[in-house]
Amino acid sequence: xxxxxxxHTPVTIxxxxxxxIAIVALVTVAVLQNMPxxxxxxxxxxxxxxxxxxxxxxxxxxxxKDNNTGRVEQKHSCTVDGPGISSYASAPPKAGESLRACMRxxxxxxxxKRHHETPLYxxxxxxxxLLDMENKVVSDKVFEAxxxxxxxxxxxxxxxxxxxxxxxxxxxxxxxxxxxDRLKQGLETTGALDLGGASTQISFVSDxxxxxxxxxxxxxxxxYGNDYTLYTHSFLCYGKDQAQRIRLAEHTQSGPKIVADxxxxxxYSETKKYSVLYDSPCVSDRKPQGAPETFDHTGTGNFQxxxxxVKKVFNFTKCKYSQxxxxxxxxxxxxxxxxxFSAYYFVMDFLNLTDTSITLEDVKxxxxxxxxxxxxxxxxxxxxxKPKYLAEYCFSGTYILTLLIDGYNFTxxxxxxxxxxxxxKGSDAGWTLGYMLNxxxxxxxxxxxxxxxxxxxxxxxxxxxxxxxxILFLVSVRPLWPHCSxxxxxx
Ligand SMILES: O=P(O)(O)OP(=O)(O)OP(=O)(O)OC[C@H]1O[C@@H](n2cnc3c(O)ncnc32)[C@H](O)[C@@H]1O
Numbered sequence: 458x459x460x461x462x463x464x465h466t467p468v469t470i471x472x473x474x475x476x477x478i479a480i481v482a483l484v485t486v487a488v489l490q491n492m493p494x495x496x497x498x499x500x501x502x503x504x505x506x507x508x509x510x511x512x513x514x515x516x517x518x519x520x521x522k523d524n525n526t527g528r529v530e531q532k533h534s535c536t537v538d539g540p541g542i543s544s545y546a547s548a549p550p551k552a553g554e555s556l557r558a559c560m561r562x563x564x565x566x567x568x569x570k571r572h573h574e575t576p577l578y579x580x581x582x583x584x585x586x587l588l589d590m591e592n593k594v595v596s597d598k599v600f601e602a603x604x605x606x607x608x609x610x611x612x613x614x615x616x617x618x619x620x621x622x623x624x625x626x627x628x629x630x631x632x633x634x635x636x637x638d639r640l641k642q643g644l645e646t647t648g649a650l651d652l653g654g655a656s657t658q659i660s661f662v663s664d665x666x667x668x669x670x671x672x673x674x675x676x677x678x679x680x681y682g683n684d685y686t687l688y689t690h691s692f693l694c695y696g697k698d699q700a701q702r703i704r705l706a707e708h709t710q711s712g713p714k715i716v717a718d719x720x721x722x723x724x725y726s727e728t729k730k731y732s733v734l735y736d737s738p739c740v741s742d743r744k745p746q747g748a749p750e751t752f753d754h755t756g757t758g759n760f761q762x763x764x765x766x767v768k769k770v771f772n773f774t775k776c777k778y779s780q781x782x783x784x785x786x787x788x789x790x791x792x793x794x795x796x797x798f799s800a801y802y803f804v805m806d807f808l809n810l811t812d813t814s815i816t817l818e819d820v821k822x823x824x825x826x827x828x829x830x831x832x833x834x835x836x837x838x839x840x841x842x843k844p845k846y847l848a849e850y851c852f853s854g855t856y857i858l859t860l861l862i863d864g865y866n867f868t869x870x871x872x873x874x875x876x877x878x879x880x881x882k883g884s885d886a887g888w889t890l891g892y893m894l895n896x897x898x899x900x901x902x903x904x905x906x907x908x909x910x911x912x913x914x915x916x917x918x919x920x921x922x923x924x925x926x927x928i929l930f931l932v933s934v935r936p937l938w939p940h941c942s943x944x945x946x947x948x
Contacts, residue, residue, distance in 0.1 A: 472934065476927045480920075487919040497521060500532070500567045500575040501897060502612060503889040504556065506603070508584025508655035508696060511537035513559040514889050515566050518899075529635075529899060531884035533566045535559035541654075542599055543584035549598040553606030560610050572611040579603060579617035580892055582625055583655030583696055589619060591738050615896065620888070622691025626651065626658035627676040630687060631891030631900070633796045636881035640680045640900065650797035650865075650875070651887070652804075652857065655696040655739075659782070659865055660689035663789040671778055671787035682904040688789050690782070694739035695770075695860070697800045697853050703770050704852070705754075706740040712748025720763040720852035721756030722832035727848070729754050756832060760825040760855060767852070767859045783864045791866060793874030798886035802879045804853040807842070811877040817862070817869045824854050 497520040505512045513535040519527035537559050545552035567575050581600070589596040600617055607614050620628075630649040634640050637647060648661030668675030668686045678685045694703065708716050712731070728751050735744040771783040778787035797805075805811045808827060810820055828851040839847055861867045867875070878886050894900050 502577045504579040506581040541584040543588040549602040553602035575612045577612035580620045626660040626689035628888035628891030630660040648795040652800040653696040654698040657695045658691045663792040666789035679902040699739045712745035719759035723758040724832035725756035758829045760828040763855045805877045
C-alpha cells in the first residue's frame with residue numbers, strides 16, 4: 458500500500474503549471490518594460506570666445522530622459538589655436554578661420570546622425586566687450602566672420618553673441634552649483650569667482666541680499682522648485698591681463714625709458730612698446746605724452762612693494778551703498794563656500810597654493826620668496842611653461858591675493874572657504890555649461906516628478922505580490938481538489 462500524494466492529481470498539476478507560467482510572465486513583463494534602454498545621447502556645443510583665447514566645449518546627456526532632465530557632462534573640449542577673436546580686429550575673416558580646426562574636431566566627437574540636432578552657441582566675453590566699446594563697426598565684422606564660419610558647420614547653429622558681464626557671472630555660478638548637484642538637492646549654494654584675462658566676476662547668494670540694494674547686481678532664478686536671488690558683478694578691465702596693463706600704466710605715467718617693476722623677478726628684462734601697453738580702452742586715456750617708443754621692463758622682485766602697486770589698481774574711496782567691494786560697487790557680506798576658477802586656478806596651481814588651509818600669512822611668505830627668486834632660476838626650473846605666463850606669476854599671485862582680500866574683503870578666516878578648481882566631476886568650471894543649460898531649458902523651474910520607487914524596488918515588489926497571490930489562490934482552491942482528503946488510498 459502506498460499513500461498517494463494529493464498534490465499529484467492532474468488538476469493540481471495544471472493549476473501549478475499555469476500559476477508558475479503566470480508568475481514568470483508577469484515578472485518578465487515587469488522587468489522588460491522597465492529595463493533601461495540602450496543608452497543614447499544628445500549633444501550641445503558652446504564656444505567660449507574669451508579675451509585671451511577661444512575654447513570649444515562639447516556636452517552630452519542621456520537622450521531618453523524626459524524633459525532633458527538627465528545629467529549633462531562635458532564630453533570633450535578643444536582649445537582654438539591663436540589669440541581670442543577680439544585680436545582679429547585688423548583682419549576679421551581670420552577670426553572665423555581660426556575656429557575651423559576645433560569645429561572639425563567637434564564633427565568627429567559628435568555622432569554624425571546627431572549633427573543636425575546638436576545646438577551650437579558662441580558667447581563672447583570681455584575681449585569683445587572692450588572691442589565693442591572701442592570700435593563697434595569692427596566688432597560687428599568679427600561677429601559676422603565667426604557667424605559665417607559656424608553657419609557652415611553641420612550643427613544646429615543657434616547664434617553668436619556678446620555676453621553681458623552679469624550673464625557671465627550668473628552662468629558661472631549655475632555651472633558650479635549644477636555640477637556639485639547643489640541645485641537639484643536644494644543645498645546651500647557655492648559662490649563663483651571667475652578671473653579671466655579682461656574681466657573678473659564674483660557671484661554668490663547671501664542671506665542679507667534680497668536685490669533691493671543695487672538691483673543691477675541681482676539675478677533671480679527659480680531652479681528645481683527653489684528661488685535664488687544671486688548677487689553678481691563683473692569688473693571689466695580687472696581680468697589679470699588688463700589689470701597688469703593698469704598697474705604698468707601707473708608705473709609709466711611719466712613715460713620713462715626704464716621701468717623697475719617689483720612684480721617681476723630680479724634679472725628679468727624685456728623691451729616693450731608703449732603703443733602695445735596702452736592699446737586697450739582700460740588704459741588708453743592714460744597714455745603718457747611724449748613717451749619714447751619703447752621701455753625696458755626690468756624686475757626687482759619685491760612682494761611687499763608689488764602689493765602696494767597692485768592696491769593702486771583699486772579705488773576704495775567712494776561708496777554710496779551700505780558696503781562696497783571697490784570702485785564704488787555694492788557688495789553684500791560674503792557668504793561662502795566659494796569656487797574660484799579660470800586664472801585663479803591656473804595661477805594658484807602653478808604657485809602650489811591651491812590648498813586654502815595654508816594660512817594667509819604663509820601664502821604671502823611663499824609669494825615673497827617666489828617673487829624674489831632670480832629670473833634665470835625661474836626659467837631654468839620651468840622650461841616648458843609659456844614665458845609670458847612665467848614672467849607674470851609673481852604679479853598674478855599678488856593680484857589674486859589683493860583682489861580677494863582688499864577688493865572683495867575675504868579675511869584670513871573666509872579665505873579658507875575658497876576652493877581653487879579647474880574641473881568638477883570632469884567638466885570645466887566656467888560660464889559655458891550654465892549658458893547651455895539655460896538656453897536649452899535643461900534646468901526645470903519646478904522639481905520634476907520622480908517615480909515613487911526605484912526600478913529594483915519596483916521589480917521586487919511585483920515579484921513578491923505575484924508569489925503571494927499565487928499562494929493565496931492555491932490555498933483558496935484547496936477544498937475543491939478531488940483527492941485532498943486525509944484518508945489513505947489503497948493502491
Ligand atoms: O573671460 P575673459 O576676460 O574674456 O578672458 P578669457 O576667457 O580669455 O580668460 P581665461 O579664463 O581663458 O584665462 C584667464 C587668463 O589666464 C591666462 N592663462 C591661461 N592659462 C594659463 C596658465 O597655464 N598659466 C597662467 N595663466 C594662464 C590667460 O592668458 C588669461 O589671461
